[in-house]
Amino acid sequence: MKLPVPFDDIVMPQIVPEKLIPFLRKMEFSTLTKRVEEKFKVKVADGAAPAAGEAARSAAAASPAAAPFDRARYLTIYEPDRLADFLAKAYERGALAIQALADQPEAMRARVVGFALCVAPGAAAYVPLAHGAEGLTLEGAGAAGQMSLEAALERLKPVLADPSILKIGHNIKADALVLERLGARIASFDDVMLISYALDCGKAGHGLEELSTRSLGYEKLKLTDICGSGRAQLPLSEIDVARAAEYAAETAEVIFRLHGALKPRLAAEGLAAVYETLERPMPPVVAAMEREGIKIDPAVLARLSADFARRMRIHEEEAYRLAGGPFNMGSAKQVSDILFGKLQLPGARKTPTGAWSTKADILEELAAEGHALPRALLNWRGLSKLKSTYTDSLPLAVNAETGRIHTSFALAATTTGRLSSNDPNLQNIPIRTEDGAKIRDAFVAEKGNVLISADYSQIELRLLAHIADLKSMKKAFADGVDIHAMTASEMFGVPVAGMDPMVRRRAKAINFGIIYGISAFGLANQLGISRGEAKDCISSYFQKFPGIKAYMDETVRGARERGYVETIFGRRTHVGAINDKNPALRGYAERQAINAPIQGAAADIIRRAMIRIPVALAENGLKARMLLQVHDELIFEAPEAEAAATIAVVTRLMAKAPLPAVSLSVPLVVEARAGKNWGEAH
Numbered sequence: 148m149k150l151p152v153p154f155d156d157i158v159m160p161q162i163v164p165e166k167l168i169p170f171l172r173k174m175e176f177s178t179l180t181k182r183v184e185e186k187f188k189v190k191v192a193d194g195a196a197p198a199a200g201e202a203a204r205s206a207a208a209a210s211p212a213a214a215p216f217d218r219a220r221y222l223t224i225y226e227p228d229r230l231a232d233f234l235a236k237a238y239e240r241g242a243l244a245i246q247a248l249a250d251q252p253e254a255m256r257a258r259v260v261g262f263a264l265c266v267a268p269g270a271a272a273y274v275p276l277a278h279g280a281e282g283l284t285l286e287g288a289g290a291a292g293q294m295s296l297e298a299a300l301e302r303l304k305p306v307l308a309d310p311s312i313l314k315i316g317h318n319i320k321a322d323a324l325v326l327e328r329l330g331a332r333i334a335s336f337d338d339v340m341l342i343s344y345a346l347d348c349g350k351a352g353h354g355l356e357e358l359s360t361r362s363l364g365y366e367k368l369k370l371t372d373i374c375g376s377g378r379a380q381l382p383l384s385e386i387d388v389a390r391a392a393e394y395a396a397e398t399a400e401v402i403f404r405l406h407g408a409l410k411p412r413l414a415a416e417g418l419a420a421v422y423e424t425l426e427r428p429m430p431p432v433v434a435a436m437e438r439e440g441i442k443i444d445p446a447v448l449a450r451l452s453a454d455f456a457r458r459m460r461i462h463e464e465e466a467y468r469l470a471g472g473p474f475n476m477g478s479a480k481q482v483s484d485i486l487f488g489k490l491q492l493p494g495a496r497k498t499p500t501g502a503w504s505t506k507a508d509i510l511e512e513l514a515a516e517g518h519a520l521p522r523a524l525l526n527w528r529g530l531s532k533l534k535s536t537y538t539d540s541l542p543l544a545v546n547a548e549t550g551r552i553h554t555s556f557a558l559a560a561t562t563t564g565r566l567s568s569n570d571p572n573l574q575n576i577p578i579r580t581e582d583g584a585k586i587r588d589a590f591v592a593e594k595g596n597v598l599i600s601a602d603y604s605q606i607e608l609r610l611l612a613h614i615a616d617l618k619s620m621k622k623a624f625a626d627g628v629d630i631h632a633m634t635a636s637e638m639f640g641v642p643v644a645g646m647d648p649m650v651r652r653r654a655k656a657i658n659f660g661i662i663y664g665i666s667a668f669g670l671a672n673q674l675g676i677s678r679g680e681a682k683d684c685i686s687s688y689f690q691k692f693p694g695i696k697a698y699m700d701e702t703v704r705g706a707r708e709r710g711y712v713e714t715i716f717g718r719r720t721h722v723g724a725i726n727d728k729n730p731a732l733r734g735y736a737e738r739q740a741i742n743a744p745i746q747g748a749a750a751d752i753i754r755r756a757m758i759r760i761p762v763a764l765a766e767n768g769l770k771a772r773m774l775l776q777v778h779d780e781l782i783f784e785a786p787e788a789e790a791a792a793t794i795a796v797v798t799r800l801m802a803k804a805p806l807p808a809v810s811l812s813v814p815l816v817v818e819a820r821a822g823k824n825w826g827e828a829h
Contacts, residue, residue: 163239164189214268216365221396222272223388227298230274234306236266243306244315244403247322248395250277250382253570254324255437255546255553259296260384261391262303265399272399273392274299277384293388300331310335315406317355320430320558324437339405341426344559345418346409349711349721349743353559359401362408367401368394421717424808425564425751428758432773433556433566435761440551441573441774441782444824445542447589452538455530455582462527469520476527479505485520492518508672515675530582537576537586544571556776562720563743564750566776574777578829587826597787599771600828601797601819603779605630606749607662609813614715614744615698616812624813631655637691638684657688661695662745664738699741706740714747715809716755749779752815756804757781763800769793782825790821 164187171180224230237243244265249257258277265271275293306312307326314336316322323333343353343362351361359367373394374381383391413419467473470489474481483503487495494512496504507528513521544552552571560567568574577583592598608630612620623633632643635654641647656673657665665673667682674681689696703725706712711721720743725736757776764771771785771793781801785793798817805811822828 162187166239216397216400217269218393218397220269220271221392221400223392223396224272224274225292225294227294227302230294230299230302233264233266233272234302236270237306237312238309240266241311242266242313242315242403242406244271244399244406245307245322246316246395246398246402247325248383248391249325250384252321253553253555254321255328255440255549257325259325259329260382261395262299263395263399265396265403268400268404271396271403273388273395275388275391278386278388278391279384296329300329304331307331307333313337315339315402317358317402317405318558320434320437320556323430324434327434327438336427336430337406337410338427338430339402339409340559341429342406342409342413342422345422345426345718346412346416347721348559348564348719349562349739350723355398355401358405358409363401363404365401367397370394418717418719421719425716425718425754426558429558429754432757432761433558436773436775437553437555439772439774439784440546440549440553441784442551442591442593443541443545443589444591445545445589447591448538448541448586451582451585451589452534455534455538459527459530459534462523462530466520466523466527469523476524477531482524486513490520492521511672515672529580533577533582533586536571538589541571541589554775561750562739563747564714564718564754565746565778566750568775568777573775584826587829588824590825592784592823595787596784597790597821597823598774598825598828599783599785599790599793599797599819599821600825601781601783601794601801601817602829603749603753603801604816604818606752606779606815607745608658609811609815610715610745610748611662611695611698613812614748615694617692617694619692621813631658634658634688634691638687653684657684661685661688662742664741702741702744703737706736712740712743714744714751715805716748716751718747718751720744720747752804753779753781753801755808756801759800759804760797763796764793767792767796769796771797780829782828785821787821794819794821 162183164183168180168183168189171183222229222233224233234243244263246263247259248261248263250260251257260275260277262274262276263271264274276296276299278293307314308331312335314333316336316338317340319333319336319338319340323336326333339358340353340355343358347353351357356367356369359365370383371380373386373390374383413422463476466476470485474485476482480502482505483495486492486505487503492513493516494509496509498504505524507525510521510525514525541552546553552573554568554573555570557567557569566574576586578587590598608620609624611617612624619633619637620630622628623630629643629651631651631654632646634657635641635646635650636643638654638657639650641650653674656670660670660673665685667678667685670676670684671678671681676684702712706722706725710723710725711719713719720739722736722740722743724732725740727733727736753776757773760773760781769785769789769792771783771789773781773783775782781797783793783797798819801817802815805815820828
């Protein structure tokens, strides 16, 4: 059998017999202990210090209160040799907490200002690189008296790439992306943010300051404490090195101690598999997606922006005519004064500040009742948001170095395991409207390539059928029947053949609405029917599919007892407010409890697919790269000649993503297409 790596590459680089022998003796490896003693001609007495890795883990897992934080003990390292000496302790202890401090949060544009490091509680350091400097390149020298980035990386790279040393980070995806741009690769890591996410999703936040307070009982320095806040905030590179070192080294120590406090909880609370299979593999996958980015065609966006502006002016003129004069369409106060003051339209509701609300749902109600001005306002708002958020803003987000847009995916921002996208947000493009869908046409492939969209079909309904054991739905999915037409036929007693599209639309709205706990009021607004009729639709739905009501009731009951719900893969979402005395908070928690196992399972499945696909593409000799994840959809860029082969690999892996952990009782269907732009591929 051929080894995946040469044998010489997996030899331990350095053996310290004084540390290895006590470990072997403790593990009761008598023969091996004797061989090591003979090999190195040493004899270590019983009771000697434990092996280095064990000592590091014991120290890390010690009670947070055992050793108080002491900023006076932190080191500021200016010389390469001192950095090498400090990193040697990482080899001894088997662990290194690290954070790359940058001049801005956007990893694809960021420049490293310094490195924060920690090898044990109390043993933390800061390596300043660019304080007072205008900015550095890999070859550049640091500011006067500081280490150059090149010299620091020369010492750090071997440690980061060494799988025998555990690197510990908080949101290590960002550090990995910054370091990869500098030619450094992180191997063997843990992320305390993702450990917390696996443990306490829905219970609390996972930011470093909050984690420090909650898990260590320690109020750490915040970046705003040393850099200021708001418009007066200074970049870290302009902060005095001594002050920055306190913040940076403390950050590394907090990360190191959090690992000791949180990691043991995974096994104790039965969540180790969730972290190891769904969380820890994700940072390098997502970092690669962010690094790739996606290309846009500014000319398409410019045409759309001009068209939106022209149509906005038409809606403005119509609104001015209906209101009897011009007003600021973007001013909630002026709009409310005209609607509920001047025109005396019904349905006025006050906000907590005492002003009349002009939210979209209120304007929708008024428009549905036949009032023209609210409809003109809604049309103007829709175009205005598309113009400001996308057609005007996306060209400004293009990275000058790569010529592509690089969104940032947050791995621990939702309560269901779904990723979120920001700077810019590419997951909220309103594709259900014709205008919103046109924006996807601006996302294009490089010359000779195509974009591929692979999308799970009705995955949440399929998971509902599996989880709630809905036999009729499972049969429909197995037979490839139109699930919405089947639902309409069951509910309204009409044949599938020749069905009125409006009847199917009602069933579709209920199918998806039930998952999100839709109310009669919400369904009535969505379908344009009376609240009583909507209530009858929901009641009829539960009568025809009693398994759904049973699932909902049982899920809420279990959540009240345990305080959390689980996906079929074991991911937990805590819903503490489910026993709250406030009916609004309790009702929201109940809807969350019903939805989280379904939406969370969908998120788990696409995560499992994302982890496996890059490896499978490489194994098949395909050059495709994964660029984006948008809810249940993955976007790839591939050479045009490899489109069919890429689609075959991607769809096969996505359809089988639950295996071997879970065998679904319904088939997963993946729809995939290739096109020159995202709109064409979707």
